[in-house]
Each structure stands twice: as C-alpha cells, then as structure tokens.
Amino acid sequence: MAGRFAPPRYAAPPPRRPGGEEAARVVVAGGGLVGLTVALDLARRGVEVVLLDEDDTVSTGSRAICFAKRTLEIYGRLGLGAKFLDKGVTWNRGRVFHGEREAYAFDLLPEQGHEYPAFVNLQQYYAEAWLVEACAATGRVELRWRHKVTGVESREDGARLSVETPAGAYTLRAEWLLACDGARSFLRDSLGLPFLGQVFRDRFLIADVVMRADFPSERWFWFDPPFHPGQSVLLHKQPDDVWRIDFQLGWEADPEAEKDPARVRARVAAMLGPAIPFELEWVSVYTFRCRRMERFRHGRILFLGDAAHQVSPFGARGGNGGVQDADNLAWRLAAVLAGEAGEALLDGYEAERIPAADENILNSTRSTDFITPKNPAARAYRDAVLQLARRHAFARPLVNSGRLSRPWSGQQAAPDAPVMRDGRADWLLRHIGHDGRFALVAREAEPPALPGVSAVILSDAPRPGALWDHAGLAAARLGLAPGEAALFRPDQILAGRAPAADGAALAALHAKALAR
Amino acid sequence: MSRLSTEPRLADPDAVYALLMEAHRGLDEAASRMLDARLVLILANHIGDAQVLAEAIALARRAGEEEP
Structure with missing residues (x-):
C-alpha cells in the first residue's frame, strides 16, 4: 500500500582520533524518542550536543504510538507540531467493549479551543526521523550513529565514556551526560544503580497490521471479546493504513511461539473476519513492568525516559512521560551552562519528575490490576464493574482500560486558547516558551521588563501587538483578572501569579524558578 | 474520628438477612x-x-x- 515508511540509514561518522580522547560539553546517550527530544531542545537553546546511538536507524514498529496533548504542545514548541497533526491520526474518543457489547465510551477532550487534540497516533519511527532531521538542521547536534557506549565512569566533573565504532574505539569525556538509553539502560546497570519495581504476570502480543478498514479514529478496547475470549484487546488506528492491535495472552503463553506469523495471522483474522485482507508489519511480545530509579540525577549524569522509569503501556505514559522529562530538563541544563543559574536548578528536575514518574506508575499499575486481575476476587470485581457500566453511569468511571497520559498533577502547564493577534487567528501557547524564554502573560496591563523574560499582553479588546482574547477563553483558563500576570518557565510550566504592577513580586517568582 | 456507623441500625434485621439469602438462592x-x-x-x-x-x-x- 502507498506511502509506507522506509527506514533511513544514517551514516556512522569515524572517531576523530581512533584510540584517542575527545571532550564534549553535553553528551546524550541514546538516540530514541527521548534522547533526540532533549538533544533538539538543548540545541535550540544554543547548547552543543553530541548524541551517541549504537544503531544507525530509527525504531522498529509503532512502539510509543499515542502522543498526548501535552507532548504535542512540547513538539509544537520545538517546531514539529504541524508534522504530528498533518501525518498523525487525531483522536479524542475511546470505546470500551465487554463481551459482544459496548460498555461505554469516553471523550478525552470535550472542550474546544486547543491547537492540539487529546491524542495523535503515529508510529514512533516517524517522530524519531523528524527529530533527527530537526537536530541536524540546528547545526548543534553531532549525531554519532553506531557509536556504542561500552563503559562509563562517573566523575566529579562529568563522565568518561568508552565508545566503540565500526572505525575504532575512543574515549569521550562529557561535562554532562544525559542517559536516554532505554529500559535496559547500559549506563544505569554499569553504574550499579538499582531499578526497582513490579513485574506483572501477564504477556501481551503487539501487532502492527497493514489493512484497509473502516474502523473510526477512536481507541477501541475489548474485555473478553468473542474473538479472543477471556482476554483483552486494544485497537488503534495509525497513518499509512497501519493498525496497532494489542492482544492480552496471559502469563502461560509462550512468547516465542506467539510471535510465529501464522499464529498472529490467525488471531488477527479471528478479530477482523474473513473479508478483510491484511499483512503484518511488526510483531512483538512483552511483559509489563512498573519500576523506577531511586534518583534521576547522579552528579553530572542525569537519567531520562525509560532508563529512569518504566510503566506498563496501557495509558500511553511511557513515551509521553519521557518526552516530558526532556521538556523539564533541557531549559534547566541550558540555563546552568549559560551561567544563568546554579546547579541547584537541576535538582528541580528530580523534584518534579520523580513524583511525575510515581504518578504514571500508580496510574499504570491500577490499569494493569484492572486489565490483568490477580485472583478470582479481582476478576469478579472487574467483571462486575463492566456488567454494571453498560446501564449505570456510576460504574463507568470505575472501568479502567488505561488512564491516559496527563501532565503531572503537581504543576500547571500553560493552557492553550484561541486568540487574535493583529487581525489573525493565533494560539496562546505559541507565545509562551516558543522563543526559549520565560513568558510573563499580563491581562490588560503592561508587564514590567525582566531580563530573560518575554512579555505577552493579553487584551480584552483588539490592540496592536497584543493577544486579543476574543473568546474570553485565555483569561478564563489562565485564571487572570485584569491587571494580573502569570509567569511561565521556558517549559511552559506556571511559575506563579502576581499583580502585573508588582515588579518585585514577579522578579522574585523568576528568581525562585531559577533556584537563585 | 470514625465515620463508619457500627451501631445497630436495622429496624428488622431478620428481614434484611432474608433479603441477602434470597438474593443468593439458586446461584452457584x-x-x-x-x-x-x-x-x-x-x-x-x-x-x-x-x-x-x-x-x-x-x-x-x-x-x-479474630478468633472464632
């Protein structure tokens, strides 16, 4: 079928001096979704980055697939938002089936007036390929494909990496090392850092299936469907006529036998019926784990994404959580490297992303407990909830087919809203953080000038240069009365509110956000 | 401070117990x-x-x- 993805092959640069030593300010280990995102964010802030990846292409299979609204807003800030919207499959609605019947449906973004939807489905390889292009375009990210880290030593002044390439080995001294090398992180294990948590006794089969089908752009989840009795199934639409299907298999399933294409084809055929021809693009069998590192910062080495924390996939909290780690860290490290803040600013990364990871793990664990009941009582409660949900609204919020990724509840990301700017339709969020700086949004007031802070004026009536809040949604979602101002960090997180005229209070909020 | 009421509250306890028994009658x-x-x-x-x-x-x- 037309328009299928052709995986790029990236050139492996030879070491500058095989057997020698090199130095870099910031090294990102791992060129997956999270490593590429943090590299791009840093580069856009003027930081030179060396990125190491042992492979020479993007990931295989749909993997992260569901990009949540907050993640899309981050990619909007990084200049890639339109690509996700254009290529990805937008969805806001989920349906849950029990047996042969629909148990209930839910809408994740019932309100209008946001540039990005609740979710976009997209194969992870597209996102990675765009990030690689965007990193290269900055001229500040040195992409070193097939450079494999084979040793790491943590030092007071950074990290010392042993790197192997097809053209010889070398030593790389990094002032800062960002470990984005995934759930099986070599760096984490080499440094002897524990990764503790829970393994769920269940197995799942993921299949990316190419077919022409007329299922709507919705998330469909089945408990105990007739075509896969006793287990659950999840269906998602992706671009290029690729559909992602997750089949629950149970703990007794043999992971190798389940990957046999004939067996997978039989499962898919049972689901689709005989009339729909299909081909398999990617098949994988996995077991859930929920675990995290005790600390994400170890001196000059910082861990992000799956290397730092792992969740079960229901809820789409793995990839989204990792991108939000990158979003949280990049501006901090850039500020430290620019001398605008001390290293204490980096402690805020952990202080925010550890509870965020715990929230993701909690939600993902609860979903898994519902989907994979641990004992007959758990199974009875699960089935009772599903039975009741068909007719009774009170039971529907108890149905847990995945609590879909939301930003960490401990902080407030800037809201989006439609605005008009000099007669043209625009979005509020495009004026917060998109220039890499703090943003001070003041309603019906001229905010004081603060160094490193961009002023944004929100007006109740059209005014040149201001954002006209024509629908009243911006002020309502920001919670700003006339004369009030809200300060946002470069990652669009609220730093605080104060009267727009109170320059001292606003300067104090700014200093506090920079851990000064 | 407990919010759960454990005082006897049922006007006709035998009838309530019978309701529960009746509900389970014939079920495996x-x-x-x-x-x-x-x-x-x-x-x-x-x-x-x-x-x-x-x-x-x-x-x-x-x-x-607790002990029986």
Missing part, C-alpha cells in the same frame, strides 16, 4: 461471588465516602482474623 459459587461484587460496588457508590469504605473494609478484614 461463581454467580454468588459476582452478585456480591456488584452489590459491594452499588453500595460503595451509594455511600460515596472513601473514608467510610476504608473503615468498613478494615473492620471486615479484622473481624475475619
């Missing part, structure tokens, strides 16, 4: 378990107070662990 073990699960969920929603439920659950567990 699995169906009975499902009935109880639905009943707990319906009552939990009716109570609508997680603190009361937590106390009730703790009491139910404790009572099952």
